[in-house]
Amino acid sequence: MGVLRRSREKHVSQLTNAQKAKLALGLLISVVFVLWAARGLRLDEVLRALKSGNYIWLLPAACAYFLPVLLRTWRWQSLLRPILFVPIRRLMPVLVIGYMGNNVLPARAGEVLRAYVLRKNENVSITASLATIVLERVFDAIAMLLFLLVSLSFFAMNARNMWITSGLAVFCLLVLGLFWLAATRHSLLTGVYGWASRKFLPERVRGTVHGLAARFHEGLQSLRSPLAMVALLLQSACIWLAEALVYLAVAQVFPDLRVSYPQLVFMVAITALATTLPSTPGYVGTFDAPGIAVLARFGVPRSLAASFTVVLHLVIWLPITVAGWLFMAASSIRWSDAAGAISGEAAIEPASASADSAQ
Numbered sequence: 001m002g003v004l005r006r007s008r009e010k011h012v013s014q015l016t017n018a019q020k021a022k023l024a025l026g027l028l029i030s031v032v033f034v035l036w037a038a039r040g041l042r043l044d045e046v047l048r049a050l051k052s053g054n055y056i057w058l059l060p061a062a063c064a065y066f067l068p069v070l071l072r073t074w075r076w077q078s079l080l081r082p083i084l085f086v087p088i089r090r091l092m093p094v095l096v097i098g099y100m101g102n103n104v105l106p107a108r109a110g111e112v113l114r115a116y117v118l119r120k121n122e123n124v125s126i127t128a129s130l131a132t133i134v135l136e137r138v139f140d141a142i143a144m145l146l147f148l149l150v151s152l153s154f155f156a157m158n159a160r161n162m163w164i165t166s167g168l169a170v171f172c173l174l175v176l177g178l179f180w181l182a183a184t185r186h187s188l189l190t191g192v193y194g195w196a197s198r199k200f201l202p203e204r205v206r207g208t209v210h211g212l213a214a215r216f217h218e219g220l221q222s223l224r225s226p227l228a229m230v231a232l233l234l235q236s237a238c239i240w241l242a243e244a245l246v247y248l249a250v251a252q253v254f255p256d257l258r259v260s261y262p263q264l265v266f267m268v269a270i271t272a273l274a275t276t277l278p279s280t281p282g283y284v285g286t287f288d289a290p291g292i293a294v295l296a297r298f299g300v301p302r303s304l305a306a307s308f309t310v311v312l313h314l315v316i317w318l319p320i321t322v323a324g325w326l327f328m329a330a331s332s333i334r335w336s337d338a339a340g341a342i343s344g345e346a347a348i349e350p351a352s353a354s355a356d357s358a359q
Helices: 002-013 017-038 043-051 055-064 066-080 088-104 109-122 126-154 159-184 186-200 203-218 226-251 261-274 288-297 302-330 335-342
Strands: none
Touching (some): 066 126, 066 226, 109 126, 126 159, 126 203, 126 226, 226 302, 288 302
């Protein structure tokens, strides 16, 4: 793990001022959420709840976590298919390395790390890969918000939360609609870009930005089919329902924890949305505080809710981080190369590094 620490330190030293500001904001948000999570907790009660755990359940829970990882790989394969078909056995290590990067590097650098590794292994452009990763986040948000709408109705939460969730769901659908227009109306996208570039961009950078726009458009091609979009939404729902099974397995550690699967689905939705906020690597605080709050809302004592959430966070963080480190150690990928890509040195890849050349 010392390699991970040195890589994180090197990455931080290469950050731009804007990235350092985002890192500082993430640290501040994590501190606020940690303070929120700790409010009203008594350490002796938390330790007592932890000591009462039946930790034999952690092994199946950790193994179960790789089911949603497999489903995420399947979805990413679907998003990449119009660019290049990559077998799941080759794609899954790439995804796991990226998730490991998100867990140990600041500013969600694992997303760029994942795109870099895919380019190195499969010669798919970084920009096109990043477009598919953006689509993952949009489909995740839509699935989570739909879960929340159903859960809010089921648990009779207040009307204000229903309106907020509905508004966010509509916003995400509008974003998806804009991506669909970009994918299916290339001439319209080119016209808008041409006008904007002539209006706002210096001539010397127009060619570079045009190349990035073309590769980003390439990454949106999975949206051209309405049937494919429905399939991607169903895949996203399956991913998060499988994630809730991991929560359910960890819940078996604590014999006094009385929580149902639908309640855990609600917790999954809340924690997943909360971790989209800037935070420290590994989503410290932004995962824990909302999780404790949800369980407390369902009548779980805060000390028990905190114990469960901390153990759950560890189960979600540790196996994928170790697996990603092992996959990276077994590959020919060097941390120095990855750090260069993350800091932007390899973000503008040569034109030959495209999906056309990889086919």
